[in-house]
Amino acid sequence: xxxxxxxxxxxxxxxxxxxxxxxxxxxxxxxxxxxxxxxxxxxxxxxxxxxxxxxxxxxxxxxxxxxxxxxxxxxxxxxxxxxxxxxxxxxxxxxxxxxxxxxxxxxxxxxxxxxxxxxxxxxxxxxxxxxxxxxxxxxxxxxxxxxxxxxxxxxxxxxxxxxxxxxxxxxxxxxxxxxxxxxxxxx
Amino acid sequence: xxxxxxxxxxxxxxxxxxxxxxxxxxxxxxxxxxxxxxxxxxxxxxxxxxxxxxxxxxxxxxxxxxxxxxxxxxxxxxxxxxxxxxxxxxxxxxxxxxxxxxxxxxxxxxxxxxxxxxxxxxxxxxxxxxxxxxxxxxxxxxxxxxxxxxxxxxxxxxxxxxxxxxxxxxxxxxxxxxxxxxxxxxxxxxxxxxxxxxxxxxxxxxxxxxxxxxxxxxxxxxxxxxxxxxxxxxxxxxxxxxxxxxxxxxxxxxxxxxxxxxxxxxxxxxxxxxxxxxxxxxxxxxxxxxxxxxxxxxxxxxxxxxxxxxxxxxxxxxxxxxxxxxxxxxxxxxxxxxxxxxxxxxxxxxxxxxxxxxxxxxxxxxxxxxxxxxxxxxxxxxxxxxxxxxxxxxxxxxxxxxxxxxxxxxxxxxxxxxxxxxxxxxxxxxxxxxxxxxxxxxxxxxxxxxxxxxxxxxxxxxxxxxxxxxxxxxxxxxxxxxxxxxxxxxxxxxxxxxxxxxxxxxxxxxxxxxxxxxxxxxxxxxxxxxxxxxxxxxxxxxxxxxxxxxxxxxxxxxxxxxxxxxxxxxxxxxxxxxxxxxxxxxxxxxxxxxxxxxxxxxxxxxxxxxxxxxxxxxxxxxxxxxxxxxxxxxxxxxxxxxxxxxxxxxxxxxxxxxxxxxxxxxxxxxxxxxxxxxxxxxxxxxxxxxxxxxxxxxxxxxxxxxxxxxxxxxxxxxxxxxxxxxxxxxxxxxxxxxxxxxxxxxxxxxxxxxxxxxxxxxxxxxxxxxxxxxxxxxxxxxxxxxxxxxxxxxxxxxxx
Numbered sequence: 001x002x003x004x005x006x007x008x009x010x011x012x013x014x015x016x017x018x019x020x021x022x023x024x025x026x027x028x029x030x031x032x033x034x035x036x037x038x039x040x041x042x043x044x045x046x047x048x049x050x051x052x053x054x055x056x057x058x059x060x061x062x063x064x065x066x067x068x069x070x071x072x073x074x075x076x077x078x079x080x081x082x083x084x085x086x087x088x089x090x091x092x093x094x095x096x097x098x099x100x101x102x103x104x105x106x107x108x109x110x111x112x113x114x115x116x117x118x119x120x121x122x123x124x125x126x127x128x129x130x131x132x133x134x135x136x137x138x139x140x141x142x143x144x145x146x147x148x149x150x151x152x153x154x155x156x157x158x159x160x161x162x163x164x165x166x167x168x169x170x171x172x173x174x175x176x177x178x179x180x181x182x183x184x185x186x187x
Numbered sequence: 188x189x190x191x192x193x194x195x196x197x198x199x200x201x202x203x204x205x206x207x208x209x210x211x212x213x214x215x216x217x218x219x220x221x222x223x224x225x226x227x228x229x230x231x232x233x234x235x236x237x238x239x240x241x242x243x244x245x246x247x248x249x250x251x252x253x254x255x256x257x258x259x260x261x262x263x264x265x266x267x268x269x270x271x272x273x274x275x276x277x278x279x280x281x282x283x284x285x286x287x288x289x290x291x292x293x294x295x296x297x298x299x300x301x302x303x304x305x306x307x308x309x310x311x312x313x314x315x316x317x318x319x320x321x322x323x324x325x326x327x328x329x330x331x332x333x334x335x336x337x338x339x340x341x342x343x344x345x346x347x348x349x350x351x352x353x354x355x356x357x358x359x360x361x362x363x364x365x366x367x368x369x370x371x372x373x374x375x376x377x378x379x380x381x382x383x384x385x386x387x388x389x390x391x392x393x394x395x396x397x398x399x400x401x402x403x404x405x406x407x408x409x410x411x412x413x414x415x416x417x418x419x420x421x422x423x424x425x426x427x428x429x430x431x432x433x434x435x436x437x438x439x440x441x442x443x444x445x446x447x448x449x450x451x452x453x454x455x456x457x458x459x460x461x462x463x464x465x466x467x468x469x470x471x472x473x474x475x476x477x478x479x480x481x482x483x484x485x486x487x488x489x490x491x492x493x494x495x496x497x498x499x500x501x502x503x504x505x506x507x508x509x510x511x512x513x514x515x516x517x518x519x520x521x522x523x524x525x526x527x528x529x530x531x532x533x534x535x536x537x538x539x540x541x542x543x544x545x546x547x548x549x550x551x552x553x554x555x556x557x558x559x560x561x562x563x564x565x566x567x568x569x570x571x572x573x574x575x576x577x578x579x580x581x582x583x584x585x586x587x588x589x590x591x592x593x594x595x596x597x598x599x600x601x602x603x604x605x606x607x608x609x610x611x612x613x614x615x616x617x618x619x620x621x622x623x624x625x626x627x628x629x630x631x632x633x634x635x636x637x638x639x640x641x642x643x644x645x646x647x648x649x650x651x652x653x654x655x656x657x658x659x660x661x662x663x664x665x666x667x668x669x670x671x672x673x674x675x676x677x678x679x680x681x682x683x684x685x686x687x688x689x690x691x692x693x694x695x696x697x698x699x700x701x702x703x704x705x706x707x708x709x710x711x712x713x714x715x716x717x718x719x720x721x722x723x724x725x726x727x728x729x730x731x732x733x734x735x736x737x738x739x740x741x742x743x744x745x746x747x748x749x750x751x752x753x754x755x756x757x758x759x760x761x762x763x764x765x766x767x768x769x770x771x772x773x774x775x776x777x778x779x780x781x782x783x784x785x786x787x788x789x790x791x792x793x794x795x796x797x798x799x800x801x802x803x804x805x806x807x808x809x810x811x812x813x814x815x816x817x818x819x820x821x822x823x824x825x826x827x828x829x830x831x832x833x834x835x836x837x838x839x840x841x842x843x844x845x846x847x848x849x850x851x852x853x854x855x856x857x858x859x860x861x862x863x864x865x866x867x868x869x870x871x872x873x874x875x876x877x878x879x880x881x882x883x884x885x886x887x888x889x890x891x892x893x894x895x896x897x898x899x900x901x902x903x904x905x906x907x908x909x910x911x912x913x914x915x916x917x918x919x920x921x922x923x924x925x926x927x928x929x930x931x932x933x934x935x936x937x938x939x940x941x942x943x944x945x946x947x948x949x950x951x952x953x954x955x956x957x958x959x960x961x962x963x964x965x966x967x968x969x970x971x972x973x974x975x976x977x978x979x980x981x982x983x984x985x986x987x
Contacts, residue, residue: 096370
């Protein structure tokens, strides 16, 4: 199977295999998934490195992401332009980080970015409120949301600046054994 | 401790009036002033500079934004005119390395440059001075002026590539994989690595080279990984059930998925033991069948009872011969042999039998301990304290859940859990009154007494049933009753035990509802405890009966075959009752609740009960491997059927569990339960039989020997006689295996290692406490310095 495909050059496949957590077979399978989103836009020949970007609407319509409340943030974090429009590289990167083999620190880094809605490298109170509302579909009262955010910052903020930095987040993730199994999308 | 950035602080002479305000003892004021500062910043930023923020934020991994320019662009428009001093402070703050991480690609690269540098130099554990996984300047002994992060992106990339090259190949590939850069950047880095590597040829490290052993090991690891990828590419079904597991995880989440993953793990263990047994024992015996032919015809009933046609077949111990198969010395009796016939290799069956069973147990033990070690490593955290709410908010969302209905359910679950946690925090402040506590304790005590009582009752009942069946069978043998009756008698005991194992968990569930524990995790542990106690006690009783040879047998054959048949019957009955329980517990329940009661309530998938059933079945297999070498095949078949049946029933009839379930900690608990009561008990049982029990005289590979282990002694003596040069074998046998001192020594070494590890963990906990204190103090230092800067600039302003 590996010798007959003409989509990528062997060097490209090697590079993908070294830089993601996927094998050759999985990379090809992911390529076909990417292509299925828009067969007319994505060429079957990537040896000349075409510059193809799929818009966010197509990415967000994938069954793996369709009902995820954080799908927009996931696409924004992994996309090159920050808008959710993804090239094949971004697509592979996203599923590689969300796969089973990615180490905890890498996942924690990207999870932090996903939950940082205003992209200021801190999870502040407004980010937390947005996160909690997305998690509960706005079922909690504003008072309860405020209480939850306060307690979260109180528990996780180590240097007392009122926000969570990447280190605080990573320190908290280390104490959560479930993180690796929940921050995982099977594709 | 920390190297301060070298800007000069022009402190004016008259600072006495300021000292009272700026005293570092006034911590409350500093905390609030810092909070005010942050709020001021964020409100001004939100009000006036959202546009700049969005522009900058969009560029985050893709464009390099030099910290100074962006910080000033961010802050100046809103604040520069009002407080020039503050803007300088804020600019310095914004360009601190701890705040630039993640903002730009260059910052990531420089952070990883430092990390790889330290990785290359460290031996085993990093010393306290070299701490950081952070970019905090104080902890990293960092100097703002001579910062490598000030270099350009290309320079940084080549610096990082150089550092990566100096690592060993496997560490290099691991490092490349775990860099949080985008894929395009990683490919560029990889290209640069390859370019930089070629002038050096194949020479690994110009600077500090590790030992040649380590270097070889790394190349071997990489080679193995490439080989494994090639193999995976060849096999069509390399990941069995990948889509099925995805479907299950998508609808029910990680918790139910953990049951199916556990099933898959057990299947792998069994396939592995089966392969070993097939190759070394079963296939060879099948090629050289014994002289005694099989007299009984095949009726379908054998599949249930394991007796009849199966008695004298490869399934059981009694079929295996105790001679050396294909012995050249015996060929002289068989007449003329053509001179071109292939050389005959003798095969010592008893030895092969014993060693294969031993090796399969040993290999299973190693695999189990390795799985336990890996899952423990993931789920046990040193120094973990309270932090539930934060962990719930950030780690509770299961990204695997795909279906809309399940996503909605998950949202509801998380909402409920958050509310419960908030309520718990509130109620912690108002504890229960004395009477309420007394009432709770009474209820718990009653529940435990009841459950222990039922367990003892079941055990006593099984004991009396055994005695009774034994008596009935003696009668039947004397009276020569019909074969159906005889077969029926064989099935009574397995039926009763399986019935008890199926009904009692439901009783314990009812008890749990009455108890109403606060924490659902405790509820699950209590349920597991009770069920486990019941199953293990019953199994223990049965083992005792088997060892005392009071087995309910069908014919006059050796007791080992009898025990093997009994275990086969237990396994089959267990499977039948699991099937019945699935049908009645899930299908009928759903039909009743939907059609009759018109409720939308579907039964939940009870993970603890199902996992314990799997562990029970596996214990039976391990107990019976010595007596029935093909029992792993039966277990493999059973597990395959169970996967599809459970999956179908789950999809049609069940709903996701409503209580929170920590999937990873549960997986650790499952593997631990599999290892400790289950595998250890089976290993002890089998070892006892091998070392101390006399095998039967008339059948099996160990006829006529004192104990099964004596065959090894016989073989050792034979080796000594045939080739007296191999003295080391007899030396090993005499001094290591027979001598108890060696075993004591090994146990002592293991205990010492365990003690050392416990002390290391304790030490790490203390270090964590110290480091936390240090971090808090760093924060206070920062606040103090900012406060001082503020005061100075305000003074300057007032004077100007």
